[in-house]
Structures are given as structure tokens and as C-alpha cells.
Amino acid sequence: DAKTTQPPSMDCAEGRAANLPCNHSTISGNEYVYWYRQIHSQGPQYIIHGLKNNETNEMASLIITEDRKSSTLILPHATLRDTAVYYCIVRVLYGGYNKLIFGAGTRLAVHP
């Protein structure tokens, strides 16, 4: 019941911006978009989340389209340590609790 689609892989040169797209055309009005990343064999690491407005923190920026059907995660200056699988996630209400619906993920490779 994945609610997001992502490209399976992307490449980025070190020092350049990495722009990771995500489609979530069936998202409901009160469902948030989350991004996590997972470096090989480690637990997922929270990056950022948003509902309607664009968001920025020390790790990344999240741009959500006005119709909320897609979003883009931006890593402004990618480093080799940013090589990871990036998951675009929709957070839904489920049995009174918040459930993360993971996409299949984008494998980002940052190269020198």
C-alpha cells in the first residue's frame, strides 16, 4: 500500500546539490511527507518532514508542490557520506496512531 514512488537510483557529484524527487499523488490533506535515509546496514535516520510549506533544516530542504502531489528533497552540497538509500514516506493516521508508509527508496550515490 505504498503511497509514494521514487526513482530507484540517482548519481550526484560531490559538492553539487542532490535533488531527490518523490510522487505522492494520492496523499490526503492531513498526511505529512517525511524523508529518512538509511546508510548501509544502519537504522533509518530522520531528515525532514512537511505538510504544505517548504521546510529547511541543517541537513536538507523539502520542497512540496502546491497541489501536494509531489515533493523534492534537496541536499545542498552533497558529500560522500550522503551516499545512502533515501526514503520518501507518507505519515498516515492508523488505528489512532501514526504509521509511516515507506516508498521503495532512491539509492543515491555521491561520487568524487
Added chain:
Amino acid sequence: DTEVTQTPKHLVMGMTNKKSLKCEQHMGHRAMYWYKQKAKKPPELMFVYSYEKLSINESVPSRFSPECPNSSLLNLHLHALQPEDSALYLCASSLSVTQYFGPGTRLTVL
């Protein structure tokens, strides 16, 4: 501090063994979660505990038995597992809505 710890890091067990996975957080989070992640797949939710009570069981087979002894600790008891249960088992916790994950336990069932 957003640290969730999990032990052991790796576990190898036979199909007749009984073992337990442990998860701990000291952030005052009241919700804790178990996820299962197969190779090259995203994590899948197994259980949710809220205020030390089991709130959600995603139709997980009874050979997986969760336990929440107190607000900081979450266990997953394993018994009579199958080779297809080999996976990375992740624990997470949350105060409100953002979940913080531990490093996981890599389980191999022989």
C-alpha cells in the same frame, strides 16, 4: 539526544532456539515500534506499543512475541523461527510523531 540502542547487533539462531532482541531508549518517548526489513526492501511495521501497551499488531505470526516491561525498554521474543524470518529488525521510538530508529539487529535463522 535521539539515541535508540538495540542488542545484540547480530544474532544467529536455529529454528528450535528461543532468543530475544532488546531495544532501549531514555528520551521519555511513550511510543515504541518494531519493524522488519528484508534485504533491499523498506522497513515493514510489525508492532506498536503506546504507554507500555500493545496498540497495533500487523498480523505478525505468533512466533514473534513483543514485550514492553517499562517505558524505556522493548523486547522481541523469538521462538521456532523460519529461515525466511532472517532480516534486519529495527526498533523505533517517538514522543509525538517523528520516529527515531535504532541501528537494528541482523538476524539469521539457520
